[in-house]
Amino acid sequence: MSVRGTLGGVLAAATVLIIGWQAGSAASTHASAAAGTTASGTTGTTGTAGAAGTAGATDATGTSTGYADGTYTGAAEQTRYGDMQVKVTISGGQITDVTALQVTDNDPRSQQISARAVPVLHDEVLAAQSANVSTVSGATYTSDGYLASLQSALDQA
């Protein structure tokens, strides 16, 4: 097996690891299919971060038979989450750094999780009560409700 072919496998495996870390438990089957024999069957396909780290070390050990130290950039892999591309640094024959050059961004699920409303601490919410406001938003109030509201005080200022 050529060095280039093996390195391609390492880069693809690193791609799988990063996708697994980003996407949680749902690693991309496309990427793992592209990983070739080196990556197939690695725990990177399960997507758990701890296992992925172990698999990386295993790959590094398996490939310590002669990579020149340096930085290698893989081809962009198409995954169902978007394009992924990784840069791997090899030092002393071991993988010492893996960097994502393209970050998946078109998985609606990963976007939606970050946009959701989550519980917040009451302290910060209540501390803001004393801020100087220029206007007030409230549930629709009638003319009577307006008269009792802070908005009416602001309007007369």
Next chain:
Amino acid sequence: MRYAFETMGTVVSVDADARPPAVEAVFHDLDARFSLYRPDSELSAIADGRVRLLHASAELKGAYALAVDWRERTAGAFTPHRPDGVLDLSGVVKALAIESAGGVLDAHGGAWTLGCGGDVLTRRPTTTTVGIAHPDARGRLLTALDVPPERRAIATSGSSERGEHIWRTGADDSLVQVTVLAGDIVTADVLATAIVAGGMRTCDLVTDAFDCDVLAIARDGTISATPGVRFAGHDRAARAAA
């Protein structure tokens, strides 16, 4: 200058450089056409069968189409169809009026803030600090938000409001008050209404599908917020007190 006037059963507040008469006219005209409290409005004529929707004005049909479109987009959490069969467009008409009045103020130029019945629309180059009314205590604030200029619209909906257009789906009535920050007032108003009606599941669907921020108050006291919500800094109050 600041001024206020009554319309649509509530009050409009304006903070702007000018007071163009067209601002008040926008609200009065829309109220005349769409108010179900006026027996001579076009919508009342539709409600009691004197006029068929098919023969309604283009403006009314346009508002109806908008409301139905939003019913689809909120999976039914927002709907203009009351359980008693009456078509109630108040859910969109207030926002349409605010939007139209905002256009009048834009034509005059300058920065402005317009509020109507608890909805707020701004045209400002900088952050606006907006108080959020307390759901339980009149005249008191629950909190205040520093709202960036691109979130021009702030709409709050609640279970304590005169909400003829809030038909709870029955699935989740755990939210007592919801504030939505968005780029336009129709979106903010409809989504606030939809989330109060549909609960946290609707809130998640909304934050997934629309570019907006949400502050939701639950019956059990839990306060939830999207990452873009910024609570007004108390250092700001400290500076003001100094």
